[in-house]
């Protein structure tokens with residue numbers, strides 16, 4: 001509801017006043033910052049002049065050390081303050097542009113007058129630092145704005161519940177310190193404002209949603225009790241948005257103890273990382289840590305094996321012919337290795353390894369085996385069997401280091417050492433001398449006699465040659481991890497749909513070629529984590545798992561073990577599961593999948609991304625018409641155009657031109673596979689200004705792009721063209737969710753081209769919900 005003119009003027013007057021206060025504060029801060037900057041430059045420049053360095057006597061050394069320490073602490077303290085001032089200045093700049101977006105008038109039960117609370121991205125005190133001119137949207141009282149309509153309302157502070165009456169709820173659109181719109185709202189957080197925000201064109205960067213957070217999203221953002229929070233949300237229901245706002249909330253709520261580096265987000269692909277990168281900075285917070293699950297696994301596995309990435313796995317599953325016997329075995333293998341049955345199998349294997357079967361590598365030096373794998377294994381099994389494998393491995397490591405030192409000593413008298421000494425260049429000789437000096441101190445007599453000199457040099461040479469070997473032992477590289485993983489398939493057996501022997505043979509062949517299928521990566525890391533003591537990423541206190549439906553039960557179990565001290569926020573949509581070993585809603589919500597104690601489950605049914613017409617079109621595809629609520633923003637009906645292989649390209653081009661003519665800036669041609677993307681890209685390259693996005697693309701730019709559906713996960717476009725929605729192309733039931741994912745990326749327009757008969761995934765969509773062109 002629009003407000004009266006005089007109220008508008010009153011509000012603008014208040015904005016002007018707030019802006020004056022902001023200007024004053026910014027001025028004062030700039031002065032302090034300037035002063036500090038001068039101090040820092042001065043301190044850096046004169047650092048060594050201002051400290052007393054004297055190392056003649058032990059007492060002098062202590063004094064010098066104290067002086068350097070004091071000076072660097074002073075510098076660090078100034079630098080910290082400077083950083084803080086700078087951050088505050090940036091926040092003031094943002095506040096000046098848009099000081100607040102909401103107002104509530106709230107009368108507490110115990111008071112007789114309502115207080116006006118204005119909400120913005122950060123709090124601001126008045127000139128005397130007595131009252132809040134703006135409340136941070138994350139402050140306890142601000143939750144009233146998101147959770148209630150005018151009338152009785154309450155909010156929770158850390159100490160107690162405060163009840164009262166909300167007399168007014170008002171929304172503002174302010175740009176460059178000028179009010180552009182004001183609405184008094186009734187039920188939800190203004191349809192008007194939401195309409196206006198959602199009606200905008202899509203961007204290459206996700207936006208913060210602070211001004212229009214919905215009640216059920218607020219529940220996700222402010223939950224600070226549950227160790228595990230699981231959100232099942234329809235496509236476009238704001239899971240990712242809510243997750244990012246939640247990060248900002250947690251950073252505010254626990255600002256004394258929590259920093260952005262304690263929070264880790266697992267995202268679906270590198271592109272997504274850059275897509276969400278600006279949300280937190282927009283709110284004045286630093287970005288959390290971000291990784292993809294693949295990157296995490298790859299970093300754990302190291303260089304010994306080349307790990308297939310998940311997209312190669314998807315391409316394989318989507319592109320291949322089911323009549324190929326290898327394909328069937330692989331698919332059965334994927335299913336097995338995704339399951340908790342496989343984890344049980346691995347646990348049994350680990351139990352067996354405690355008494356037999358450990359595999360080590362020979363310790364070889366100059367083609368001579370110094371310590372055989374066999375001897376290492378004998379030593380390993382001679383250790384107390386009650387100790388864990390990882391503890392025994394540590395003992396083996398110590399034993400190996402000692403043994404290697406002895407070997408090194410013996411090696412010094414070998415002929416090759418003598419020969420190498422003779423061949424030492426002058427530089428190498430000096431380097432040896434220098435190194436010896438560093439190790440044993442300045443001994444002027446060291447090289448006086450020839451024999452001593454030879455001793456020193458042989459020691460130096462041997463040490464240098466043994467160094468890589470020592471390093472490998474320190475890194476526990478003497479454990480033959482790939483052989484151990486391969487042996488799992490030789491020693492163990494499990495009941496599967498397909499023949500275990502075939503799965504085992506296929507897995508072994510791949511490992512022998514130094515490669516690891518993606519489905520083997522998590523089991524491999526699981527095995528490794530039981531052999532080598534892990535540091536457990538202790539600093540990570542909150543894990544955010546986006547697109548959780550794409551994780552297998554095995555992978556989740558692995559993550560849970562790797563981050564035992566973290567709280568979890570798990571966000572997913574079982575309708576968008578794109579992997580063959582996919583999940584259903586029960587599995588996504590099943591507590592035992594995570595084994596983390598008290599669980600809070602939240603369902604988000606309302607879809608905000610797409611127009612009403614697009615959501616009405618897409619929800620029957622996954623049979624969710626009753627459960628997905630379309631937001632009331634209207635647009636054009638989706639279209640389905642029938643064509644032939646010959647006309648496909650011209651039909652696509654025609655659509656692109658029509659969309660461009662409407663001024664849309666992000667347009668995606670979504671294919672099923674990367675192969676298909678590539679084919680179309682080659683065809684369009686000279687004719688349309690199109691860019692291809694691949695799994696390696698890490699930045700997303702405006703314009704026309706072509707990409708496979710699985711890479712479009714999590715992102716959105718003004719308009720989407722599904723390049724081939726025909727029956728022969730999207731046919732297998734496992735492809736239904738991929739097709740749904742592709743269609744739900746569209747905000748304003750959705751167009752499908754079908755070569756021949758349309759996919760039966762569209763059978764449930766009533767004809768009246770889209771236009772057909774032939």
Ligand SMILES: Nc1ncnc2c1ncn2[C@@H]1O[C@H](COP(=O)(O)OP(=O)(O)OP(=O)(O)O)[C@@H](O)[C@H]1O
Pocket residue numbers: 194197198207209212213214217233234235236237238239240241242573576608609713714715716744
């Ligand atoms: N409360 C809100 N106010 C304004 N915009 C919102 C709100 N909730 C969601 N949106 C918008 O809806 C779109 C979809 O949000 P988001 O990407 O977070 O959804 P999602 O559930 O993660 O989607 P998907 O699973 O399909 O990738 C975004 O453009 C987001 O800005």
